[in-house]
Amino acid sequence: MRKIKEVMPVMLDLSYVKDYFDLRIEESETTSLQFRGKELEVIQRNFERGGFLRIFKKGNWLSSSFNDVENQINKENIDNLLKDAELLKPKEGSLTFLFPKEDKRIYKIIDQEELLNYKFDLLRKYNNILLSHPKIVTTNALYHDRLVRKIFYSKEGRKIDYTIFYYTIYLVAVSRDGNNICDYGIGVGRSRVLEGEVSIKELLKDLENKEEEAEKIVKIVVDLLSAEPVVGGIYDVIIDQRLAGVFAHEAFGHLSEADHIYTNEKLKKLMTIDNQYGIEELTIIDDPLLPNERGSYLYDDEGTEAKKTYLLKEGKIAGHLHSKETSAKMGEELTGNARSISYRHPPIVRMSNTYIEPRDKSFEELLSLLDNGLYVCGARGGQTELENFSFASQYAYEVKKGKLGKMIRDVTICGNVFETLKNIKGIGNDLKIHGGSCGKGSQYPLPIGDGGPHILIKNVIIGGR
Amino acid sequence: MVIEDLKGLLKDKNIIYDIFYEEGHQESFQYRGDEPYSCEKKETRGVGLRVIKDGRIGFSSTSDFSKLKELVDTALTLSFYGEKVNIKLPWEKDLPEVKTISNKTSLIKSEKLCSMAEELISLIKEKEPEVKIDLSIEKEYQYVRLANSEGFDASYEKIILGFGFDGLLVLEDGITWLSDFYNLSENPELDFKRVSEDFCQLIKIAKKKVKINTGEYKVILMPIPAAHFCSILFVGANGKQLEKNATPLIDKEGKQIAPTFLNIVDDGIYPFGYNTSPFDGDGIKRRSTKVIENGIFSNFLFDLVTAQKLNRKSTGNSDRSYGNMPRIQATNIYVEPSSDYPLTKIIKDVNNGIIIYYMLGAGQSNVLAGEFNWVINLGFKIENGEIIGRIKDCMFAGNLYEYLNKIILIGSEIKDLGNYYLPPIVLDKCKIVTKGI
Numbered sequence: 001m002r003k004i005k006e007v008m009p010v011m012l013d014l015s016y017v018k019d020y021f022d023l024r025i026e027e028s029e030t031t032s033l034q035f036r037g038k039e040l041e042v043i044q045r046n047f048e049r050g051g052f053l054r055i056f057k058k059g060n061w062l063s064s065s066f067n068d069v070e071n072q073i074n075k076e077n078i079d080n081l082l083k084d085a086e087l088l089k090p091k092e093g094s095l096t097f098l099f100p101k102e103d104k105r106i107y108k109i110i111d112q113e114e115l116l117n118y119k120f121d122l123l124r125k126y127n128n129i130l131l132s133h134p135k136i137v138t139t140n141a142l143y144h145d146r147l148v149r150k151i152f153y154s155k156e157g158r159k160i161d162y163t164i165f166y167y168t169i170y171l172v173a174v175s176r177d178g179n180n181i182c183d184y185g186i187g188v189g190r191s192r193v194l195e196g197e198v199s200i201k202e203l204l205k206d207l208e209n210k211e212e213e214a215e216k217i218v219k220i221v222v223d224l225l226s227a228e229p230v231v232g233g234i235y236d237v238i239i240d241q242r243l244a245g246v247f248a249h250e251a252f253g254h255l256s257e258a259d260h261i262y263t264n265e266k267l268k269k270l271m272t273i274d275n276q277y278g279i280e281e282l283t284i285i286d287d288p289l290l291p292n293e294r295g296s297y298l299y300d301d302e303g304t305e306a307k308k309t310y311l312l313k314e315g316k317i318a319g320h321l322h323s324k325e326t327s328a329k330m331g332e333e334l335t336g337n338a339r340s341i342s343y344r345h346p347p348i349v350r351m352s353n354t355y356i357e358p359r360d361k362s363f364e365e366l367l368s369l370l371d372n373g374l375y376v377c378g379a380r381g382g383q384t385e386l387e388n389f390s391f392a393s394q395y396a397y398e399v400k401k402g403k404l405g406k407m408i409r410d411v412t413i414c415g416n417v418f419e420t421l422k423n424i425k426g427i428g429n430d431l432k433i434h435g436g437s438c439g440k441g442s443q444y445p446l447p448i449g450d451g452g453p454h455i456l457i458k459n460v461i462i463g464g465r
Numbered sequence: 466m467v468i469e470d471l472k473g474l475l476k477d478k479n480i481i482y483d484i485f486y487e488e489g490h491q492e493s494f495q496y497r498g499d500e501p502y503s504c505e506k507k508e509t510r511g512v513g514l515r516v517i518k519d520g521r522i523g524f525s526s527t528s529d530f531s532k533l534k535e536l537v538d539t540a541l542t543l544s545f546y547g548e549k550v551n552i553k554l555p556w557e558k559d560l561p562e563v564k565t566i567s568n569k570t571s572l573i574k575s576e577k578l579c580s581m582a583e584e585l586i587s588l589i590k591e592k593e594p595e596v597k598i599d600l601s602i603e604k605e606y607q608y609v610r611l612a613n614s615e616g617f618d619a620s621y622e623k624i625i626l627g628f629g630f631d632g633l634l635v636l637e638d639g640i641t642w643l644s645d646f647y648n649l650s651e652n653p654e655l656d657f658k659r660v661s662e663d664f665c666q667l668i669k670i671a672k673k674k675v676k677i678n679t680g681e682y683k684v685i686l687m688p689i690p691a692a693h694f695c696s697i698l699f700v701g702a703n704g705k706q707l708e709k710n711a712t713p714l715i716d717k718e719g720k721q722i723a724p725t726f727l728n729i730v731d732d733g734i735y736p737f738g739y740n741t742s743p744f745d746g747d748g749i750k751r752r753s754t755k756v757i758e759n760g761i762f763s764n765f766l767f768d769l770v771t772a773q774k775l776n777r778k779s780t781g782n783s784d785r786s787y788g789n790m791p792r793i794q795a796t797n798i799y800v801e802p803s804s805d806y807p808l809t810k811i812i813k814d815v816n817n818g819i820i821i822y823y824m825l826g827a828g829q830s831n832v833l834a835g836e837f838n839w840v841i842n843l844g845f846k847i848e849n850g851e852i853i854g855r856i857k858d859c860m861f862a863g864n865l866y867e868y869l870n871k872i873i874l875i876g877s878e879i880k881d882l883g884n885y886y887l888p889p890i891v892l893d894k895c896k897i898v899t900k901g902i
Contacts, residue, residue: 027529033546037709043522043543046788047536048511049529061503067510067528081506087579088494088501120546138709174711174833181711181834232679232860232898263498263597266635344507381829386640390840392829412826412838414860463826463838463860463898 012073014155017082020056020095022154024301025049025069026343028146033119035127035141040120042142050343053078056325057085059093065344096327096334098304100157105298107163107194111201119143122207123169129214130173135222140172140185143207147194150301158303163194166294166447168435169207171214175221182224182409184217184378184394189294189435191447206292224395227407236373236458237413238366241432243379243393244452248284249354249438250382251389251417253450256286256311256319257337257349258326260386267386270418271317277421278315281359285310286321288336288352294435295354295449297339301347304336311354312421323349341443348441356452359427366426366456368402374462375399376411390414390463412463426456467512467530468612474537475614481517482540483554483613485746487787492575493603496582496630499590504575511787516540517554522547522770524790552773556617557750560743564736565623567651570604573626578602581655585630588661593634593668600630609742617748625650625739627883634668639857641671643822643843648883651737667822667843675846675854677899683818683873684861684895685811685847688880688887690839691800693827695729695885697865699795700832702756704767704782708775711833713866717762723869728801729757731766732886733781738797739883746785751796754780768793802888806877811891813850819897820845820852821861835865841897859899868892 014021027049034042053073054063062084066072127141145167152160172185190206192198239247254260261267288297288306297306302324310318320330323338326349338347367375378394392412398405430453437445471484488510495502513526514536523544525536579602586598603626610620631644645664647655686694706712714722733751735741742751747769755763767775768783768791784794812820824839841859845852876889 036705039548040546041548042524042790043547044524044526044790045539045543046525047527047529047532048788049527060501061505063503064506064508066508068508072508084504084506084575087575088504089583091500114542116543116546138711174709176710179713179834181713182831183833232862232896264633264635266640344509346503346505380831383825383827383829385642385825385842388640388825388840388842390826390829392826392838410830410836410838410862412830412840412860412862414825414840415858461858461860461898463840463862 012075014078017055017078017155020155021054022152022302023051023053023073024343025051025151026148028148030146031119031144033123033143035123035139037138038131052343052346053081054346055081056093056095057082058090060085060088060091061346063346094328095324098156098158102159103162105162105193105195107196107198110197110199115201118201118204126169126171126210126214129211130171130218133218133222135175135177135225136173136218137176138174142170144168152299152301152303154303160299160303162298164191164297165194165200165203166191167204167207169210171217173217173221175225177225180225182221184221184224186213186217187434187436189447190292191294191296192292193298220395223407224409227395227409229410230396230408230462232463235460235462236370237460238370238373238375238399239455239457240377241430241452241454242434243376243391244356244455245434245450246379246382246391247455248356248452249351249448249450250384250391251420252284252311253286253351253354254384255386255417256321257351258320258322258330259349261320262326262329271320273317275317276315277317277418278312278424280314281427282312282315282421282424283310283357284312284354285357286337286351286354290353290433290449293353293433293449294447295352297352300336300338301340302338304334304338306336306352309335321349321351323347339446341446345443348443350440350446351438351448353433353449355431355433355450356427356455358429358431358453361426361428363428363430363454366428366454367399369426370399370456371402373399374411375404376413387417388414389417414461414463420457420460423458423460424455425458428453428455430454467533468610470533471512471514471537472612474534481554481614483515483611483748485513485785485787486610487511487607489605489607491603491605493601494579494582496586496598496600498597498599499586512536513785513787513789514540515790516544517550517552518544520549520551521545522550526788550770550773552769554613554615554617555748555769556615557744557748560619560750561734561752563734563741563743563751565621565741567624567737570626570650570653571624573604573653578604581628585657585661588657589632589664592661592665596632596634596668598630598632603627611744611748613748619744619748621743623742626653628655632664632668634671636672638674641668641843643667643671646882648737648739648881670845670852671843671855673854675856677846677856677859677897679899680897681894682897683815684892685815685818685820686890686892687820687822688882688885690821690824691887691890692882692885693824694837694865694890695798695800695887697832697835697837698729698756699798701835702765703793704765704771704775704777705793706833707765708771713835714762714765720762721760722762722866723757723760724872725760726803726875727757727760727869727872728755730755730799730801731782731795732799733796735797735799735886740796745781746783746791747779749779749781749783751781766793766795797884797886799886800875800888800890802877802879803875804877806874808876808878808889811874811876811889812847812852815847816849818847819856820847824861837865838862859897861895861897863895871895
């Protein structure tokens with residue numbers, strides 16, 4: 001790993017700008033390796049450098065992003081940006097401001113080599129396990145890391161400078177039997193704020209010892225070939241930790257993002273603090289301060305300190321996620337959730353690590369409570385549109401009289417989030433947080449974490465043929 | 466200059482390489498809840514270097530042009546691990562002339578973009594004051610240059626103008642969300658009166674809810690669901706899946722997989738298409754490739770590396786940006802319309818059916834196998850040739866390869882989504898699962 005040089009350019013004195021402004025500069029290095037089948041089809045390293053300057057004037061945002069950091073931050077460009085304000089009708093608008101603060105985290109990477117061999121060998125080892133069954137036709141085994149230094153500077157007098165290292169592996173196998181093709185995989189994603197002496201090799205140990213999980217992928221993807229598709233209808237289900245995370249994030253978390261709420265009177269009413277939607281055991285949290293999860297950070301992209309926010313506490317709406325703008329609009333405290341995927345984009349309200357708090361029920365207890373229904377596992381993805389959600393699982397099992405039965409496939413769960421929250425009847429004790437990515441607007445992929453324990457839900461619509 | 470500098474750095478290394486350079490700028494205006502929200506400007510640039518050393522590929526990219534030497538060293542180092550290939554980089558002559566810049570669009574000013582946005586919002590609000598409009602208008606200029614060690618060196622410019630908006634209507638019994646999009650890259654003149662009337666008509670009928678039972682229905686896929694439906698075909702028709710033995714189309718070349726009236730083309734030279742260009746990411750000529758011709762599956766799509774491995778020819782489908790290695794991707798997908806079947810006539814001929822405008826869950830199912838599993842997010846019931854109201858809580862699931870044979874009709878009115886050119890697609894006997902209202 002190369003040592004990042006000092007990147008803050010000679011700063012133009014911006015004190016003459018009367019309106020709120022902030023400037024972000026990012027420098028990043030990315031390494032990707034991808035096996036598809038036996039071949040290492042992708043091996044690449046990318047070096048990015050760029051900036052994002054924005055001004056809040058007469059209730060509207062004016063922004064500019066650029067690569068040529070040294071030459072683009074000049075008076076002429078700033079004047080042009082201020083002139084753009086005249087194109088937009090002025091309106092009322094305010095922001096929640098922060099107090100001045102300087103925070104610079106210094107680190108030193110102590111590994112001397114590039115570690116390419118290590119990354120390659122690790123990925124190849126898992127890929128070989130994925131390829132170990134004759135019914136597996138190909139794989140998609142991906143290693144990805146990104147070291148990103150984020151520098152933030154604002155009108156308020158905030159100067160923040162810190163670096164995060166993201167590291168991920170993603171393992172997928174594709175099985176085939178005649179015209180029947182199935183795929184299944186898992187991802188492991190972590191992050192670390194770098195401070196002091198850092199050994200990247202030490203961090204990457206988080207990605208080691210996944211052999212058993214790779215073997216499980218092979219078993220599931222081969223078993224899927226003989227699994228029958230689900231028959232659509234209404235079922236009682238237990239969802240696994242992965243799907244519980246998708247539910248916490250996709251179905252509920254997005255509704256807690258205040259930029260959705262403040263423009264929508266109905267949602268405002270539905271998401272009013274203290275509204276009761278779930279059983280008392282149900283608590284959903286967004287927490288960027290969880291150590292080393294993929295959605296963790298110290299400051300958001302508006303320079304606000306990260307903090308833990310209860311979205312749903314004991315079944316009641318407890319909080320919303322905010323940027324400087326939504327916090328001012330709704331008169332609620334800042335939560336540090338304004339994030340952007342890179343210097344090319346403005347910060348918007350996003351989640352960090354979102355999860356359902358675990359309770360006391362073991363998986364076996366949930367199975368016997370369920371009696372008859374489905375045990376639904378893994379997530380292909382999820383999509384929401386305000387109160388409606390849809391998420392696709394990877395595989396599922398029939399449950400009869402509290403016992404797991406045969407595997408079935410193509411199970412997609414959908415519904416109205418508020419109804420579904422009311423139908424949560426049991427919460428497990430086995431929390432797991434998964435590192436993934438989220439898309440909103442045109443911004444994908446943003447590193448996030450989501451998770452939960454096993455959850456029992458009654459009366460769920462399952463799509464099927 | 467960057468390409469010249471890189472060529473200089475690579476001169477004595479005796480390796481095969483190509484350099485993909487791009488730069489551009491974008492101006493966009495966003496409106497939220499009927500009001501202006503932001504003006505965003507973007508200046509972008511970057512360069513990607515692919516090298517083939519000792520028969521192995523390495524790749525590196527940067528947007529920081531002070532790092533060109535590092536870029537070369539990194540790409541060469543990585544090639545030690547890279548895939549072994551046996552390709553000759555092309556030097557294609559007579560590149561096709563493509564339409565990627567229209568004078569009308571290139572001359573349009575920022576003030577005009579804002580006034581277009583405001584005009585549409587006010588027309589919609591006049592008719593439907595309760596609906597909240599979010600709108601985005603984006604004008605983007607791109608410059609791309611590709612040069613390789615064989616001597617190929619070509620460039621193109623493109624201007625894209627996209628106009629998209631959505632409306633949110635909140636009623637006591639639920640939320641209705643609609644959206645629409647126009648690719649104005651060829652002609653920025655939009656008939657706002659007609660656009661707003663069509664939009665308001667949908668809002669009006671969405672206010673009435675009707676009940677529907679689980680069962681089999683005729684289904685009209687409007688452009689957005691039709692695009693998702695076709696995108697599953699293009700996962701299967703991707704030459705990479707053929708190489709990996711992971712597509713149901715593996716033994717279907719030259720075979721009937723759909724009714725004879727179905728023609729689907731991947732058109733890399735479609736005038737003002739978002740993905741139109743004279744050459745692809747490998748420097749191969751873009752072209753128009755028939756993927757389904759008269760119902761017969763006729764072609765997989767290839768880039769240079771995959772074509773070489775399978776002893777085929779590239780179809781000019783190498784997709785590339787400076788930051789990523791080339792990979793196979795469809796360009797502009799065109800479904801041939803029928804000659805005389807406007808939507809009004811299609812609806813009139815349906816006794817018991819559903820028309821779907823938007824769905825949730827695209828791409829979440831096992832698309833490799835052709836599966837789709839959608840929640841119908843905005844759909845209407847049709848009875849005896851008339852739309853009678855909106856349906857809710859319905860799901861539609863199936864397998865594309867089965868449903869291709871359920872296509873009974875293609876409409877005649879094409880919707881330009883920038884990279885999809887689609888008429889409505891009508892399917893017979895679709896199983897719709899529902900919980901009722």
